[in-house]
Amino acid sequence: MKTLRYLFGTLLCSGAILLTACTEPVQPFLGDYSYKITGDVLVNDSIITPLIDKIGALNVIHIDDSTVLLTFNELEGGVYTTRGHVSESYIVIDPFKCNITIQSEETEDFAQRPTTILTTYATEVSGQATRYDHTLLFDLRYQGTSISDSSTLVGDHITMVAKKN
Numbered sequence: 001m002k003t004l005r006y007l008f009g010t011l012l013c014s015g016a017i018l019l020t021a022c023t024e025p026v027q028p029f030l031g032d033y034s035y036k037i038t039g040d041v042l043v044n045d046s047i048i049t050p051l052i053d054k055i056g057a058l059n060v061i062h063i064d065d066s067t068v069l070l071t072f073n074e075l076e077g078g079v080y081t082t083r084g085h086v087s088e089s090y091i092v093i094d095p096f097k098c099n100i101t102i103q104s105e106e107t108e109d110f111a112q113r114p115t116t117i118l119t120t121y122a123t124e125v126s127g128q129a130t131r132y133d134h135t136l137l138f139d140l141r142y143q144g145t146s147i148s149d150s151s152t153l154v155g156d157h158i159t160m161v162a163k164k165n
Helices: 002-023
Strands: 031-038 040-043 047-050 054-064 067-074 079-087 090-106 115-132 135-146 152-164
Touching (some): 031 135, 040 090, 047 090, 079 115, 090 135, 115 152
Antiparallel strands (some): 040 047, 115 135
């Protein structure tokens, strides 16, 4: 009977240690964040255009020992999810698709007012985030194609700052 109690106690303690050890790498990343995305993109390999700043909420949920689910909920209404792989103080995110809208102006004649044009791009987003206390600093890469014509969009080092709520 003593052996059974000892075995049960050992298994219980081992299980608790194992569960605690498994969640340790992802634990500091979990939670709700507010974010802002800024940066410049290159349209058609020639025109540098600033992104329209995006703000929203980010939720980071535990999946397993080194994987989290990231849900980006934009203030404009878009919701995107992807997985992230945690290693020490950073997360490498799996590529995911989203729509990015770029604002530009065109003028046919100098006497006319410029016309504002909004172009939406089906974009693949990839990158990684580094954790600094209660802040995640994302370094993202955008690569997309316009949904209305054949123009392309590329953005390296797009910055997303997410502050834990």
